[in-house]
Amino acid sequence: MDQVIGNLYGIDFTLGGTLLELSYLLAALFFVIGLKLLSHPETARKGNIYAAGGMFLAIVTTLMFHKNAQGGGIAPANIFIILGALGVGSVIGWIMALRIKMTAMPQMVSFYNATGGAASALVALLEFPNADMNNLGSVLVTILGLVIGSIAFSGSMVAYGKLDGKVGDIFSGMMKYINIFLLLVIVAISVFIMTSGQTPEQLNWAIYLLLAVSLVYGVMFVMPIGGADMPVVISLLNSLTGIAATMAGFIYNNQAMILGGILVGAAGTILTILMCNAMNRSLLNVIIGAFGGGGASSGKDQVGDMKEITMSDASILLSYSKSVVIVPGYGLAVAQAQHACHELDVILSGKGVNVRYAIHPVAGRMPGHMNVLLAEADVPYNQLFEMDSINPDMPNTDVVMVIGANDVVNPAAITDPGSPIAGMPIINAHQAKNIIVMKRGRGKGYAGIENELFFDAKTRLLFGDAKNTLQTLVSEIKSL
């Protein structure tokens, strides 16, 4: 494999080196094809496997053929260590991925994104001592890899904590200024490192300071953003991790890393924008607006009370309806009630009721999350309707059953321009003839705002855990 097979620009190249580059080209193609297939429902699973195959290929050929600048390959002792690290990471990653509940999927993705960011930051940190200080470009990519990787790491960890309910929203008007200040500090340290003319050894303190400030910035950047906007933030951080990997790719002039990283960077950015569109908000608004974190609040006081309904009344109402639409929200997922919900829809369908599900694009904690959860409970695909296709049918619907959803059915989005969610497209549950809302308690939704639908004259509430409530409802209907 060390056999010289040609010469380019006066540099000999070997068979192994050529095979390595060829494998990187293949890996890059697999990434592109994988992403393409991932964006169609029928081919998505195959796409994921293609992308994984590309990654596997790149890892194996790097281990086999990679040479450093002096032409030295990877020594057996190092291969042993690397395989050990790969093994440990694979086992932990695999077990975590298999054990995680589908409801906790968003925080899992966020966690994995954090580890990717951490890896980029570590690689950049460890390569800094080898940087050629006379080559500003190479210093710049190392610094960018470190800064972006660190921000992606600490930001994703905060997002993970928020989705998991371990970290609350902390918001103060000051944070905006602190964040701008931190960004300026990051730029200042970077400029200093690039222009000081000192050796990497002398600049060691500066690079660790840069690491620390970037980590703090990542925390401060995500901290004030409300939980409801976390999917957008995760997508944004995901694209940052991709960009960090690209920067690290520049350090090694490694095409697979450069292409794989930038592909994710671009795809992540466009996905972020698509999600913002689904909520009718701009990205800037998400980052600065601090949705649900105590920003602008609707001054409207609610008149009237929430009116409860008894189980037997609810079961009669549902059983004698022609058309029922179920609006599932994250509350359903938290209570693991998707199976009980499917049971209810089967028994109602058996009585001749037309049961459909209305899925809001951001129902759950991520776009498409609710589809995954209902699919897990075997709800047939043709019963799931997107918001735009079911909304025109709402006035003809006898009963809308809102299970653990709140903001996605809040009419304030249409009626109250001062509301934080103003302009967000909603499922028009308020147009139905009857509305049954299942709720754990009288609290507000994820965005922290009052929902006038719950006080509507047509609305009746069933308080309690969604799973228990649904199970009781099913047995009530059976005994009718």
Add this chain to the structure above:
Amino acid sequence: MEQILVYFFTYKEAIFIIALSVFLGIEVISHVPSVLHTPLMSGANAISGVIIIGGIILVGHSDASKFSLELILGIFAIIFATLNVVGGFVVTDRMLEMFKKKKK
């Protein structure tokens, strides 16, 4: 200024790749239905674990005869990146498996 131009020339192929990949990345996923946003994000996230190659190169060419801080941090970089790659692909597959089931 001159240094930046020199850098551009040195890495011109890579910079071309970046410029074109940005459009490729946007084009490839711009028509994705919202149902697939979560799996796609998760799959893309796994691809961003390509930094694993960097970790392998780093540890591959470092001095393995003694346990330096550099080596240990490098090992952590590989472990973290592997978590990202393996966990990311497995989680994505689990999600997509559920979409497949309901077709029966």
